Amino acid sequence: MGQSTLPSGTGPLTLAIIGCGQRGRAYTDYALQEPTACKVVAIAEIRPKTRNLFAQAHSVDKTLVFDDWKELHKASAETIKAVGTRLADAVIVAVHDQMHMEVVLAFAEQGYHILCEKPMSTNIDDCIKMEAAVKKASIIFGMGHVLxxxxxxxxxxxxxxxxxxxxxxxxxxxxxxxxxxxxxxxxxxxxxxxxxxxxxxxxxxxxxxxxxxxxxxxxxxxxxxxxxxxxxxRKQSKPAAAGAATSCLECPYEKDCAYSAKKIYLDRVARGEKGWPVSPIVDGVPDIESVEYALRHTKWGRCVYESDNxxxxxxxxxxxxxxxxxxxxxxxxxxxxxxxxxxxxxxxxxxxxxxxxxxxxxxxxxxxxxxxxxxxxxxxxxxxxxxxxxxxxxxxxxxxxxxxxxxxxxxxxxxxxxxxxxxxxxxxxxxxxxxxxxxxxxxxxx
Structure with a gap:
């Protein structure tokens, strides 16, 4: 697509967000705090409730809310072809780690400046390919090395x-x-x-x-x-008192376990705590019902000594x-x-x-x-x-x-x-x- 250009005009820098979870929200809080500095104008997120809440928080036009990054990328390509401009000045990549290279390469090719959440990628070859793509596109590149x-x-x-x-x-x-x-x-x-x-x-x-x-x-x-x-x-470290239990909600040792999912998630939301670590385990705003469902039916309620980590x-x-x-x-x-x-x-x-x-x-x-x-x-x-x-x-x-x-x-x-x-x-x-x-x-x- 050629080299990138500087943002035009004097308004806020426009951002497209790919991945509206914890890290996507962490970076875009700045847009809510300093709306004259930057503005979220497009998003891509696979979880419907999380997507809708994010779009509402940033007043994103419905036509620029996408179910996944490929839809956003396609819309961007069509806009570039039709009017010669991108959907935003820059892209924030905050999807799962193994997706970073594919997303960065796609949007670098279109000339977007990119802020990519850490790590760069999950294997050496992809990291080297990302370096080459960023250099070829001559874009500004930021990495989530926040320290x-x-x-x-x-x-x-x-x-x-x-x-x-x-x-x-x-x-x-x-x-x-x-x-x-x-x-x-x-x-x-x-x-x-x-x-x-x-x-x-x-x-x-x-x-x-x-x-x-x-x-x-x-x-x-x-x-x-x-x-x-x-x-x-690992299983060798499992307390004997836990017996054959594989779920925290059914474990006789749960009250004495430091890693009880009930303590980490359910007790927190019962106290009104709805941020991390509770928020990532459900789609949308966590409540007692959605958190308990996650603990009973997903990996979030599994015994840490019986997990496949x-x-x-x-x-x-x-x-x-x-x-x-x-x-x-x-x-x-x-x-x-x-x-x-x-x-x-x-x-x-x-x-x-x-x-x-x-x-x-x-x-x-x-x-x-x-x-x-x-x-x-x-x-x-x-x-x-x-x-x-x-x-x-x-x-x-x-x-x-x-x-x-x-x-x-x-x-x-x-x-x-x-x-x-x-x-x-x-x-x-x-x-x-x-x-x-x-x-x-x-x-x-x-």
């Missing part, structure tokens, strides 16, 4: 870049996923089985590897090793960068904290210790200790969701990819580092990151 865009990480990154503590030598970074979060998403949920999505280091923690690469840039990963397993959420619930990654800097990352399910990362950054002349809401800077030379508490914004990931969509809108408006602080090739490199780490875990070897990328690119014929 980069929170006020906390923005402030922390500024100190790293300033050099005031000397060179960064080592980073220790932990993602506490959260015990019921992991049960929801990675045991019962969409990301439970690798064949249906991808391995958990990619689906949950690719933006943690990305933020490590961001902090340590311009140095790049040279070697990686990794260890991990599905340690707890197979992704790691704990994993460690060790990275060596080409300047000798090292980093370690731990992803673990069994935590009380829910995704509230903890980081220790060690410099030649100081140290930073933080927890996603505040961080303390110790300067060895000055003998000072200073606490920083960047203002938290609304939205998920400490304001990272809002920060990303706001930055993406600005980048599209001005035609400046650099505002996003990354580009599609850098996005690909951080994903390749995640793939290399998983290769290390599976094969029990240290992986050369440079050779790994070279082999991957040679394998994909474009």
């Amino acid at each position: 980069r865009y929170s006020p906390y990480n923005t402030a922390l990154t500024e100190i790293i870049r300033s050099g005031e503590l000397g060179p960064l030598i080592n980073v220790v970074h932990v993602e506490p996923v959260g015990y019921f979060h992991f049960a929801h998403s990675y045991v019962r949920g969409h990301w439970a089985k690798e064949e249906d999505s991808c391995f958990s280091l990619m689906t949950k923690s690719c933006h943690d590897i990305d933020i490590l690469c961001h902090w340590l840039s311009p140095s790049g990963p040279s070697r990686v090793s990794s260890f991990g397993s599905l340690r707890h959420f 197979d992704v790691c619930d704990n994993q460690v990654v060790n990275l060596e960068f080409d300047d000798g800097t090292t980093a370690s990352f731990t992803m673990v399910a069994q935590t009380a904290l829910i995704c509230e990362r903890q980081s220790r950054l060690h410099f030649a002349s100081g140290e930073i210790v933080g927890d996603m809401s505040s961080f303390t800077v110790t300067d060895f030379r000055k003998g000072t200790v200073k606490k920083h508490s960047p203002g938290l914004e609304g939205g998920g990931h400490g304001g990272g969701d809002l920060g990303l969509i706001r930055t993406f809108v600005a980048a599209v408006r001005t035609g400046r990819q650099e505002l996003l602080g990354t580009d599609v090739s850098e996005v690909l490199k951080s994903h390749l580092t995640v793939f290399a780490a998983e290769t290390s875990r599976r094969e029990g070897r240290v992986v050369d990151c440079v050779a790994f990328e070279k082999e991957a690119r040679e394998r994909v014929s474009l």
